Amino acid sequence: MKLKSILLSSALAAAVMLPGTVWAKSLTVAVQDNLTGLDPAVVNDTLSQTSLRLIYQGLFGFDKDMKLIPLLAESYEANENATEFTIKLRKGIKFHDGTDFNAAAAKFNIDRLANPDNKLSRRSLVSMVKEVQAVDDSTIKLTLKEPFGAMVASLAHPGAMMISPAALEKFGKDIDRNPVGTGPFTFKHWAADTLEVVKNDNYWKEGMPKVDGVTIRSVPESGARFAMLQTGEAQYIPTFPTELMKAVENNPNVQVEATPSIVETYVAMNNLKKPFDDLRVRQALNYAVDKDAFCKVVSNGYCSPADSIIPSALAFHVKAGDYTFNLDKAKELMKEAGLEAGFETEVWAASNTGSLRAAQFIQQQLAQINVKVNVVPLEAGVAAQKVWGVDKPEDATVQLYYGGWSASTGDADWGIRPLLYGQSFPPAMFNVAYYKNPKVDAAIEAGIATADPAKRAEAYAEVQKLAWQDAPWIFLGVGQNIAAKSKSLSGVYMLPDRGFLLEDAAFAE
DSSP: OOOOOOOOOOOOOOOOOOTTOOOOOOEEEEESSOOOOSOTTTOOSHHHHHHGGGTOBOSEEEOTTOOEEESSEEEEEEOTTSOEEEEEEOSSOBOTTSOBOSHHHHHHHHHHHHOGGGOOTTGGGTTTEEEEEEEETTEEEEEESSOOTTHHHHHTSGGGOBOOHHHHHHHGGGGGGSOOOSSSEEEEEEETTEEEEEEOTTOSSTTOOSSSEEEEEEOOSHHHHHHHHHHTSOSEESSOOGGGHHHHHTOTTEEEEEEOOOEEEEEEEOTTSTTTTSHHHHHHHHHHSOHHHHHHHHHTTOEEEOOSSSOTTSTTOOOOOOOOOOHHHHHHHHHHTTOTTOEEEEEEEESSHHHHHHHHHHHHHHGGGTEEEEEEEEOHHHHHHHTSOOSSGGGOOOSEEEEEEEOTTSSHHHHHHHHHOTTOOTTTSOOTTOOOOHHHHHHHHHHHSOOOHHHHHHHHHHHHHHHHHHOSEEEEEEEOEEEEEETTEESOEEOTTSOEEOTTOEEOO
């Protein structure tokens, strides 16, 4: 089985050009959160991962429709039981520091990511790899510990992008501040709210990129991002605020687009802390939140209530159940748990307009069953430490955490295992609910141990059914992707996982 080479789509943009002058073209993208880091093997948020596509590339990737495509690889072959993968690499590609990209570099990267001693958050992408062999300068062979049908999709995840081995040797952990990849842009500067990259003049794709630089700017307030788009200070806004849809539609110089997503929003409950260690309480909170109202209030209708632990557009999704809004049921469960009088807690959320609106909605809903919720906004760096950087479950101070997740491999495994597997507690992965059910763990392990789609479907159906009943989260909704851009800009795309592609960006002359 082989993949043919296809050029990746992406995008970037330009400034105003006056007749007879040549101005440097650049694109500014306004986003709602700060980037959390620049090492793709460590960062866990979609924004940071997708921004790093400017600098880094993987062996495989995704096009604008999230279909698997080859990037630094040309093709691959797999044996029938999906335990051996032979990957042919492109020749003649160099990292930004002049280091050759070859089989030795690919092996170095996969070995680094797979090594548990390195404690890299994205290790699960390749944890099933037993051995990586450099067969020749342009061929590697992966031998797995057990069958894994989603291996190539895992290699397409941003967390498996290739870093210059020479840069890793030079900078070590400081690679997080000194990224060196093979991508269309080279690193210039990163501050708390700004990432700047410049055109890679030696990029391996002929005629690309079409702009001289890209700036990713963090602007948490929705109105401020919109103002930047209206004035031309920014030319692209992914995850455009839904409450401004009518306003943007009246601007003739701006184009807006809504597309389906595979992003599910939820409130994780720390299952190891009282009262969230009580199933009745977790289910009560689910019944107490009106999911239809959530979609209307928080997403202005650009949303559908969640019906499983993964979104419907993701492979192997099944409808797992229904927590229809029912205050009487919620109050009954709270009474059974001895908490009829309620309790006080806090919900952590990113400090942007959309996340805080969602957290405040949860606050209002739970007040109906005497649960007093204090909303605590977290900056990206604080969240990385307090939510994802805790070494021991008993040290975690999180009670409720509002967030969203998408499977950036397009496969159910990556939508489930990092979040709900018993071995995925931070900092290993992202099970911030600290949820563990041996039956769920066994079904997850069955799903990754086979390449048979029917067996995988059976395993993931069991996971969804059991985890839905256990209610480790308050299940909320699956939103649409909304993006707005200057009409003069083309070649920019939002992916279903809420990432974006900028490599093909261009401005009309």
